[in-house]
Amino acid sequence: DAGITQSPRHKVTETGTPVTLRCHQTENHRYMYWYRQDPGHGLRLIHYSYGVKDTDKGEVSDGYSVSRSKTEDFLLTLESATSSQTSVYFCAISERGDLKNIQYFGAGTRLSVL
Amino acid sequence: AQKITQTQPGMFVQEKEAVTLDCTYDTSDPSYGLFWYKQPSSGEMIFLIYQGSYDQQNATEGRYSLNFQKARKSANLVISASQLGDSAMYFCAMREADNDMRFGAGTRLTVKP
Numbered sequence: 001d002a003g004i005t006q007s008p009r010h011k012v013t014e015t016g017t018p019v020t021l022r023c024h025q026t027e028n029h030r031y032m033y034w035y036r037q038d039p040g041h042g043l044r045l046i047h048y049s050y051g052v053k054d055t056d057k058g059e060v061s062d063g064y065s066v067s068r069s070k071t072e073d074f075l076l077t078l079e080s081a082t083s084s085q086t087s088v089y090f091c092a093i094s095e096r097g098d099l100k101n102i103q104y105f106g107a108g109t110r111l112s113v114l
Numbered sequence: 115a116q117k118i119t120q121t122q123p124g125m126f127v128q129e130k131e132a133v134t135l136d137c138t139y140d141t142s143d144p145s146y147g148l149f150w151y152k153q154p155s156s157g158e159m160i161f162l163i164y165q166g167s168y169d170q171q172n173a174t175e176g177r178y179s180l181n182f183q184k185a186r187k188s189a190n191l192v193i194s195a196s197q198l199g200d201s202a203m204y205f206c207a208m209r210e211a212d213n214d215m216r217f218g219a220g221t222r223l224t225v226k227p
Contacts (some may be wrong), residue, residue, distance in 0.1 A: 042118075042205055042217030043159075058214055090159060099147040099166060101209055105159035 003027050004106040006091050012112045019078040021109050023091030025071075032074040033058075033092040033103060034066060036085075043090065049074055050097060081113045117141065118208055118218035125223050127196045134181070135191045135221045137206030146210045148189040150180065153203040153220070162204075165189060193223075201225045 003026030013019050023032060031050055035043040035058075045058030047066040055066050063085060065077045078085055088110050092103040119138045127133035139148070150162040165173040165180045173180040181190040189208075193200055201224050209215040 040219055042207075042219045044217070045214045048214070059216075088157070092159075099145060099209055099211060100164060101147065101215065102149070102161055102164060103215065104161060105151075108157050108159075 004091060004093055004104065006089075006106040006109050008109060009107065010110045012114065013081050014114055015082060016080050019081050019111065019113075021076045021089055021091075021111070023074045023076070023106060025074075025093045027093060027095075027104075028071060029093040029095045030071075031094040031097055031101070031103075032068065033094075034064070034074065034076045035090045035092065036060065036087040037090060037108075038087050046076065046089075081111075083113050085111065086113045087111060117216045118206055120204075120206055120218035120221050122221045123219075125221055127193075127223065127225055129198060129225055129227050130195055132192060132194045133196055133223065135193070135204050135206075135223065137189045137191065137218060139187050139189065139206075139208045141187070141208065141210055143210040143213075146208055148180070148182070149207040149209070149215070150178070150189075150191045151205045151207065151217075152200075153205065154199075155202070159205075163191070196225045198225050198227060 005024045007022045033048040034046040044060045049055045049068040067075045091106040094103045146167045148165045152160045163175045177194045179192045203220045205220045206218040
């Protein structure tokens, strides 16, 4: 199994509060990703990183920010959580950035915003 | 725009039989990669198989094979000799050059004993 740890695994928070999710990898892979999974939508990319301090937006980036200060850690922050951000969040890593970009996923974080 | 379509929300198969999960995609880029992932009820996403658009042979990985029909823009996953542990959600995904990976909505496969 790819060495990917997401924390916390479950979180319940209130609307308007800040939330930070952490993804930690031990594979030394260059690329890291944050996705959200909602029923009927599969997985949708929020943000990704192609190196330390190098990040870019994905399909559904509004309301989210990310940071990567070390190769092994990729943080996802919801500055002011809303109920529409209730979802399951997955972190993924990959060694390559080309077409054969096989991504390996963490176990997911279930976030509920009340 | 939706680029990956999985038309079967749910599928049933008898144990030990083969099953095909459909996936069609939309792209005008000649270079792309196609992926299948499995998500069991425990929630993790497991990579199964990859097919490149220029690959001459259909990809195979153990009991998984990809029926790649480029002209039809389809990349169906075939699971041979189904096992109870194959019951899960299956997602098709595509990546075009310089674009993000996009996932389909998934197909829930149930294997009956």
